[in-house]
Amino acid sequence: MIQALFQEQLHVLNVGLSSFADSITRAGGSVLQIEWAPPAQGQQEVGRALARLVNLLSVETANQTAFDAYQSAQPVLNGVGTAGQVLPNMAERMILHSGPPISWNDMCGPMKGAIVGAILYEGWAENLARAEAMASGGDITFEPCHHHDAVGPMAGIISPSMPVWMVTNTTNGNQAFCNFNEGLGKALRFGANGPDVITRLKWMGQVLAPALRAGVELLGGVDLKPMMAQALHMGDEVHNRNAAASSLFLKRIISALLKTRLSATDIAAVVEFIAGNDHFFLNLSMAACKAMLDAAHGVPGSSLVTAMSRNGVEFGIRVSGTESRWFTAPAPVVDGLFFPGYTAADAAPDLGDSAITETAGVGGFAMAASPAIVKFVGGTPQDAIDNTMTMTHITVGRNNAFTLPALNFAGSPAGIDVRKVVDTGIQPIINTGIAHREAGIGQIGAGITRAPLACFTQAVSALAKMVSAT
Amino acid sequence: MARATKIIRNFYRDSVSLMQVSSTIAKLPGVEQASAIMASPNNVTLLVEAGLLAEPVVASANDLLIALQGEADALESALAAAESSLKQPSPSSTGSEQSRGISPRSIEMGLGNLVGANLALISTPGEYAAAEAFKALTLGLNVMLFSDNVELKDEIALKRFAQERDLIVMGPDCGTAIINGIPLAFSNVVRRGAIGVVGASGTGLQQVTCLVDRWGGGISQAIGTGGHDLHRDVGGLSMLQGLKALAADPSTSVIVLISKPPSPEVAVKVLEAASGAGKAVVVNFLGADPDRVRRENIYPAATLEDAAAAAVALANGRTPEARRASVTSPSTPPLAPQQRYVRGLYSGGTFCYEASLLLKKELGQINSNTPVEPGDRLSDVWTSQKNTVLDLGDDLFTRGRPHPMIDHRLRNERLLKEASDPEVAVILLDVVLGYGSHPDPSAEMAPVIQKARDLATKGGRHLVTIGFVCGTAADPQNLSRQETALREVGVLLAESNAQAVRMAASVVLETGVVGGRL
Numbered sequence: 001m002i003q004a005l006f007q008e009q010l011h012v013l014n015v016g017l018s019s020f021a022d023s024i025t026r027a028g029g030s031v032l033q034i035e036w037a038p039p040a041q042g043q044q045e046v047g048r049a050l051a052r053l054v055n056l057l058s059v060e061t062a063n064q065t066a067f068d069a070y071q072s073a074q075p076v077l078n079g080v081g082t083a084g085q086v087l088p089n090m091a092e093r094m095i096l097h098s099g100p101p102i103s104w105n106d107m108c109g110p111m112k113g114a115i116v117g118a119i120l121y122e123g124w125a126e127n128l129a130r131a132e133a134m135a136s137g138g139d140i141t142f143e144p145c146h147h148h149d150a151v152g153p154m155a156g157i158i159s160p161s162m163p164v165w166m167v168t169n170t171t172n173g174n175q176a177f178c179n180f181n182e183g184l185g186k187a188l189r190f191g192a193n194g195p196d197v198i199t200r201l202k203w204m205g206q207v208l209a210p211a212l213r214a215g216v217e218l219l220g221g222v223d224l225k226p227m228m229a230q231a232l233h234m235g236d237e238v239h240n241r242n243a244a245a246s247s248l249f250l251k252r253i254i255s256a257l258l259k260t261r262l263s264a265t266d267i268a269a270v271v272e273f274i275a276g277n278d279h280f281f282l283n284l285s286m287a288a289c290k291a292m293l294d295a296a297h298g299v300p301g302s303s304l305v306t307a308m309s310r311n312g313v314e315f316g317i318r319v320s321g322t323e324s325r326w327f328t329a330p331a332p333v334v335d336g337l338f339f340p341g342y343t344a345a346d347a348a349p350d351l352g353d354s355a356i357t358e359t360a361g362v363g364g365f366a367m368a369a370s371p372a373i374v375k376f377v378g379g380t381p382q383d384a385i386d387n388t389m390t391m392t393h394i395t396v397g398r399n400n401a402f403t404l405p406a407l408n409f410a411g412s413p414a415g416i417d418v419r420k421v422v423d424t425g426i427q428p429i430i431n432t433g434i435a436h437r438e439a440g441i442g443q444i445g446a447g448i449t450r451a452p453l454a455c456f457t458q459a460v461s462a463l464a465k466m467v468s469a470t
Numbered sequence: 471m472a473r474a475t476k477i478i479r480n481f482y483r484d485s486v487s488l489m490q491v492s493s494t495i496a497k498l499p500g501v502e503q504a505s506a507i508m509a510s511p512n513n514v515t516l517l518v519e520a521g522l523l524a525e526p527v528v529a530s531a532n533d534l535l536i537a538l539q540g541e542a543d544a545l546e547s548a549l550a551a552a553e554s555s556l557k558q559p560s561p562s563s564t565g566s567e568q569s570r571g572i573s574p575r576s577i578e579m580g581l582g583n584l585v586g587a588n589l590a591l592i593s594t595p596g597e598y599a600a601a602e603a604f605k606a607l608t609l610g611l612n613v614m615l616f617s618d619n620v621e622l623k624d625e626i627a628l629k630r631f632a633q634e635r636d637l638i639v640m641g642p643d644c645g646t647a648i649i650n651g652i653p654l655a656f657s658n659v660v661r662r663g664a665i666g667v668v669g670a671s672g673t674g675l676q677q678v679t680c681l682v683d684r685w686g687g688g689i690s691q692a693i694g695t696g697g698h699d700l701h702r703d704v705g706g707l708s709m710l711q712g713l714k715a716l717a718a719d720p721s722t723s724v725i726v727l728i729s730k731p732p733s734p735e736v737a738v739k740v741l742e743a744a745s746g747a748g749k750a751v752v753v754n755f756l757g758a759d760p761d762r763v764r765r766e767n768i769y770p771a772a773t774l775e776d777a778a779a780a781a782v783a784l785a786n787g788r789t790p791e792a793r794r795a796s797v798t799s800p801s802t803p804p805l806a807p808q809q810r811y812v813r814g815l816y817s818g819g820t821f822c823y824e825a826s827l828l829l830k831k832e833l834g835q836i837n838s839n840t841p842v843e844p845g846d847r848l849s850d851v852w853t854s855q856k857n858t859v860l861d862l863g864d865d866l867f868t869r870g871r872p873h874p875m876i877d878h879r880l881r882n883e884r885l886l887k888e889a890s891d892p893e894v895a896v897i898l899l900d901v902v903l904g905y906g907s908h909p910d911p912s913a914e915m916a917p918v919i920q921k922a923r924d925l926a927t928k929g930g931r932h933l934v935t936i937g938f939v940c941g942t943a944a945d946p947q948n949l950s951r952q953e954t955a956l957r958e959v960g961v962l963l964a965e966s967n968a969q970a971v972r973m974a975a976s977v978v979l980e981t982g983v984v985g986g987r988l
Contacts, residue, residue, distance in 0.1 A: 002638045002715040005588050005612055006691060010650040013580045013611065015602050016593030020616070020655055023905035024591075026946070027659060029652035031591075032584040035573045038598050051601035054578060055608045074479070223530070229482035390572055393579050400557055401482060409483075423605070424575035 040422050040457040049464035053303065053419050058467060059321075062301035066320045067396045067415045070296035070304075070360070073169040075176070075288035078221040080213035082205075084160030087148045087177055093124070094141040098156025098353040099311025100326040101144055104136050108312030108348050113191025113439020114155035115142070120193060121201050122159050128193070146307055146318070149294065150177040151286045151353035154189035154435055155312070162201070163209030167224065167287040169295050176291035178284070180204050183277040184443060189352075191439030203269075211270045215256035222252055224288040228362065229401050231281070232412070237370035238285040239354055239363030240431040240446055245281035250274050286353065289360035296320055296415075301467055303459070304396060305416035308359045308428065308451050312351040312435075317455045319418055322462050329454035334434045336447015348437040350449050355430045361399045361414025364429035364448065365391045368406040373431065381406070387429050387448075388413065394420040394428065418463065421456040471502065472542035473524060476549045477509065478534040483556065488534075495536075495552045500544025506552055509535035577605050591654055592641075593617055599642060600624035607632050607639070615641030615696065616655050625698060629707040638711050644694035645672030645906075648679060656875065656906035659944035663688015665781045666716035668709050669728035670695045673818030674754070674774055676902060676940050678726055681778035681966055683942045684949075687785050690722040691715075700732030706740045713740070717747040724784045725751045726777050730823065731758045741765050750784045752777050756820070757827045757842065773824060775966035800962050800973055803932045805981045809895035812974045813888040814859030815881050817874040818940070821900045821967045822861035828968060832975035833857050839864050854888060857978075859898070875907045878914040889922035889933055895981055896934045896974045897922065900967060901952060903941025910947060912955035920959045934977050935961045938970040 012031040014021040024031040040046035053059055084090050095118050097111055104112070112135070119131035119140070134140060145152050152158055157179070164177040182200060186192035216222060227248050234244035250271070257267050274280050290307075297306040302320035309316050316326040331349035338344070357363035367373065368388035371381040385406055391413040392398075398411030416428050427450035434445040483491075488506045495504035505522055507513045509529035517523040522537040529535055536552045538545050574580035581587055590606035592599055596619030603613045607628065615628075620642035632639045640647050645656040646669070653659055658676055660683040669675035672694060679689050693715070695708035709727065716722045725747060732740060732755065744751040745765035752769045754777035760770035769790055771777035780790035812829060816822035819840065826842045836842070837858040839851040848855060851866050860867075862874040862881050874881050881899075888894050899919075901911050908914060919935055926933035937956060941949040953963055964970035 002612065002636065002711060003718045005638075006650060006715065006719050006721070008586065008588055008650075010589060010652050011584050011587045012652075012654070013574075013577055013584060013587050013590045013606070014593075015577060015590055015606075016616065020591055020593060020906070024652060024654065027653050027905065030584070030586075032574065032580050032587070034577060034580045035575050036594060036602075037575070038594070039576070039601070042598075044597050044601075047598055047601040048604075051604035051608075054605045226482045386572075393572070393575070393582075403483065420576075420578070423577075424579055426572075426575060 037425055039425065040460065041453060043457060046422065046457045046461050050419060050422050050460050052464055053460065053467065054423065056467065058301045059303055059419070062299045062321060063304050063396050063415070063417065066296040066299040066302040066304040069172070069299070070292050070415060071397070071399060071401070072171050073292040073295040074171050075167045075224045075291040076170050076221045077165060077216055077224055077284060078168050079166035080209050080216060081164055081166045081177070082160070083158050083162045083164050083177070086164060086166060087150055087158070090148055090160060091141055092160060093139060094143060094160065096143055096145045096148055096150060096152065096156065096158040097311060098145060098152050098154065098351065099309045100314050100316030100328050102142070102311045102313060104142060106313055108351065109437050109439045110191030110348055110351060110435045111155045111157070111312050113193050114157040114188045117188045117193030117197055118157045118159040121198050122161055144309070145353055146309060148177070149175055149290070151290045151356050152179045152189070153181070153282060153286065153354045154352040154433070155191060156353045157188055161205060163205050165284055165287045167284070167291045169291040172295055174291060174294050176287045176294060178287035178290070180208065181277060181280050181283045183273070184279065186440060186442050190435045190442040192442060193440060207266050208270055208273060211257060211260065211262050211266060212253065214260040214262065215253045218256040218259055219252065222249070224284060225401055228285060228288060229403065232362070232366055232369040232402055233405055235370055235372045237363055237366045237373060237431060238281065239357035240433065241370050241373045242281040242285065243278040245285065246274065246278055249281050249284065282354065285362070286356050289356045289362065292360050293356065298323070303418045303463055305359055305418060308355040308430070309353045310350040310355065312348050315350060315452050315455060317451065317459060319459045319463065322459060322466060325462060327455045327458040327462070329452035332449050332452060334432055334447045334449040336434050336445045338434070338445035342436070342444035346436050346444055348435045350432065351435050352432070354432065355451070358428055358430045359416060361395070361402060361412045364431040365395070365414065366402060366404060366412040367429070367431065368404045369412070371406070390426060391429060393424055394426050418456045418459040421453070422460045425453065427451050427453055471539060472545055473522065474538045474545035474549055475523065475527060476536045476553060477527065477529050478536075478553065478556070481534040481556070482508070483534060491552055491555055494555060495538065495548055498544065498548045498551060500541035501538055501548050502540040504538050504548070504552070506534065506536045506556065509533045577602065577611070578609060581609060588612060589614060589649065591616065593655070596620050596642070600628060603628050603639065604631065607635060607637055610635070610637070612637050613639045613641070614644055614647050614654055614694070615639060616644060617641070618643040622698060622701070622703060625696070626704055629704060633707055633711060638693070638715070639708055640694045641696040643698070644696040646675040646692065647694040648689055648692035650691070653905050656902075656904060657692070658683070658904035658940075658942050659946075660942055661688035662690065664690055664721065664723040664785045665726060666690045666719060666722035666724070667692045667726040667728065668695060668712035668716065669693070670697055670699050670709065670730065671728055671820040673902065673940070674728040674756075674820040676818070676904060677774040677821070677967060678728060678778045678781070680940050680942050681775060682782055684965065685778065685782045687782040690719060700729050700736045700740070702733035702736060706732060706736045709740055710743055713743055713747060717749055723749060724781050725749055726781045727751060727753045728774065728777065729755050731755045741768060744768055752780045752784065752790070756824055773828070773968040774820070775968040800977065802934050802977060805895050805934070806892070806931045808892050809931055809981060810978065811857050811893050812859070812896045812898055812978055813854050813894050814898035815884055815888070816859060816861050816900050817863055817881065818900050818902055819861045819863050822859050824967055825859045825898065825971045828971045829857060829859065829975055833978060839866055854891070860884070875902050878908065878911065882914070882918040885918055885922050886925065889925045890929070892929060892931065894933065896936055896977050898970060898974045899935065899937035899961070901937060901939040901941070901956065903939060903945040903947040903949060903952060905946065907947070912952045916955050916959045919956070919961060923960060936964065936970050936974045936977070937961045938964045938966055940967075
């Protein structure tokens with residue numbers, strides 16, 4: 001009300017010339033300067049589309065619905081399956097990869113290497129050359145994990161006979177899947193495909209998976225959300241640091257393993273394998289996040305991001321209200337610290353489905369929980385807190401299940417809103433590992449990257465079209 | 471003694487927060503004992519032993535258990551209180567932790583940092599301004615849109631959108647407003663009082679508010695509308711809204727409306743609304759026929775100065791007097807016979823327009839870059855012809871350089887050029903003070919005025935410089951200090967633009983008589 005304005009103290013938000021704010025201050029007025037820059041990197045049409053969407057009731061309502069579905073999701077690990085049998089629409093000669101869709105010719109080195117490895121693992125070809133010919137020859141269908149309710153870190157390769165975690169959101173029944181974590185060093189997810197890698201994958205399928213299947217069955221399922229919440233209180237952010245969560249998981253599974261009919265040798269090998277890999281829980285964290293976010297997907301009008309993912313060439317996002325579309329931009333190079341002997345020149349562009357964790361409000365968004373990781377990615381504990389705080393400005397709410405001790409147990413910021421990203425220019429922050437650009441060398445560092453704005457500006461345009469069409 | 475329990479499944483909280491919640495709930499009236507706890511078998515056993523649970527509950531260590539003991543009718547609300555305090559974001563998430571955050575990047579983000587925000591002042595490049603204004607409106611803020619180059623269709627859409635929400639859009643291209651005593655953008659520091667002004671012209675608003683201040687009155691609100699508001703397609707939406715707001719404002723007793731003549735249908739709408747405002751309304755539609763403006767409760771004013779004078783009189787309970795139309799000619803040394811013309815070098819567009827109107831009556835054709843009559847448009851704005859007044863704030867001049875209220879170089883160059891023209895009798899200047907304008911305009915102008923006069927003297931002429939300062943004693947530049955500095959270099963100062971113009975006209979007319987050419 002204009003008349004009401006006359007009765008109140010004037011409080012001005014100054015957008016533009018900062019001298020106007022100075023004048024208001026000098027005149028004794030109350031003013032806040034907005035650090036304004038043209039939204040959407042100056043694309044006027046997107047800026048206008050955004051203006052139509054800001055504070056629009058239908059979008060706000062849709063976002064609340066989507067956020068509630070995400071927030072109330074209860075991801076439970078309730079099985080270990082074989083990809084070809086349990087993943088929806090998984091075909092016989094199909095290999096899944098991380099990120100948005102990509103053809104063989106366009107794939108990055110680590111992804112190609114991992115695919116070749118998967119072909120060898122499946123026994124579809126006897127040697128590298130044959131496997132490569134098969135991959136490039138069109139005999140195999142490549143599809144994103146995300147198209148099959150699945151996620152995978154780094155190259156994210158899932159072939160039909162690989163074991164997968166099966167996670168169910170018990171609140172509304174949707175399922176999510178993730179492959180198993182092989183550990184650091186030479187691993188398929190970094191594109192390594194030598195005999196030792198294949199041998200380990202075989203062991204994982206033949207020994208690890210049945211053992212874990214039996215253990216999970218005996219436990220009657222494992223609630224993942226409380227475990228993640230607890231790990232956040234123990235210094236993990238459950239993306240790039242999973243030391244606590246992996247220990248918590250091992251603590252849960254170990255007695256169950258002992259109750260199975262497995263040989264003591266196998267149990268020892270399984271326990272040793274899990275205990276030797278601080279990232280063992282990452283793939284469970286990812287499946288849990290995927291299950292929570294898929295529950296929030298498909299709400300018409302919602303501007304909530306339900307997936308952020310990279311294939312080493314492109315970065316892609318999906319948004320609740322824009323159906324199955326991907327909005328993509330070139331994958332950024334990660335700003336990080338490198339292991340001795342490696343530099344940024346060796347790094348592959350951003351890779352992997354693991355940014356599903358940030359999408360779900362953990363990982364980089366929960367960095368305040370993980371001072372230990374800050375050194376790894378270069379910075380101070382205060383930087384970690386600042387990173388989390390910054391993310392509160394582009395998210396719909398706080399996940400009350402994921403509380404952050406350093407922020408006096410406030411919930412972690414969750415539910416990225418494409419509108420807010422475009423309006424503020426604040427890019428979602430992602431903690432991530434860095435793969436060598438060549439296949440098979442493995443992880444060469446870790447660091448922080450930010451989701452490219454271009455993905456979000458495209459999403460805003462698309463959403464505005466859909467909202468105005470209804 | 472009754473018991474009550476509640477289990478929140480899969481809801482993890484650390485033990486310290488849970489103890490805090492427990493102790494808060496235990497203090498509620500009618501509650502004897504309270505415990506909020508993660509429901510591990512050990513904890514459940516403890517609660518049974520403490521008498522809070524009659525028997526073990528079916529729950530897991532991931533479930534949060536609230537158990538209460540007390541008066542039966544108190545327990546349900548206590549359980550609800552416990553649950554809501556657990557599910558509430560911790561106080562720090564809205565308080566101190568924010569202060570560590572980054573500075574706001576968007577209007578929406580700014581709303582979180584400025585409690586009670588009620589107006590967005592937008593001065594982004596024009597192509598982005600409409601979108602920012604839409605965001606501000608949709609978030610419930612009034613808008614002052616300083617930016618220009620906003621498309622008319624956007625202006626219309628913004629103003630309609632605002633009207634539906636009972637908000638106001640001042641602008642686009644709105645340079646001046648004073649809301650609740652706070653000067654915004656290019657505005658002066660004026661006394662507060664009973665006179666409310668709505669103006670489609672920034673410098674018009676500045677002139678009226680400064681003169682009101684100079685003559686002892688005060689301003690309740692000064693609302694800018696932007697120059698296109700009274701365009702037929704916009705329909706005076708902002709002026710009508712401002713008028714309505716001032717009519718309802720108990721602190722406003724007199725209303726002043728300022729504009730160039732609106733399109734006829736808009737004029738009728740505005741004047742009818744003004745007539746029905748229930749308050750005295752002074753209307754200055756620059757150049758309009760007073761008889762067409764006059765209505766019940768409406769006092770037409772021919773000039774900005776007249777509008778200010780009438781408003782002050784009305785606010786003091788007097789009937790506005792007819793303003794003296796003539797001024798005594800200043801005593802100046804005799805001018806050379808060929809010195810016949812006025813050259814007005816204005817920084818304020820409305821001043822320039824008003825000067826054209828007034829001079830035209832006295833001197834005939836007035837050439838300008840922004841002429842009253844289309845036929846009087848200068849073919850080359852860089853060269854004056856006979857009687858010429860220039861709006862140096864026009865895009866033609868400001869392209870690639872700051873506005874002449876901020877940067878005096880363009881006007882100073884032009885002043886020297888005019889001074890060396892032997893046909894020039896009078897240089898007419900406006901000096902605009904207030905926030906936004908140059909911090910010390912007289913310091914920029916005085917040496918050049920001196921140089922201009924010296925140039926004329928060398929050519930055997932006396933150059934008359936007439937000006938006025940639009941400003942107040944409380945302005946950062948200080949009115950009297952500016953006036954003193956200008957007087958020291960021989961500028962003849964008037965109180966207002968209208969007076970300065972009349973003075974200039976009289977000098978030219980008198981020289982004409984002396985020279986025997988009329």
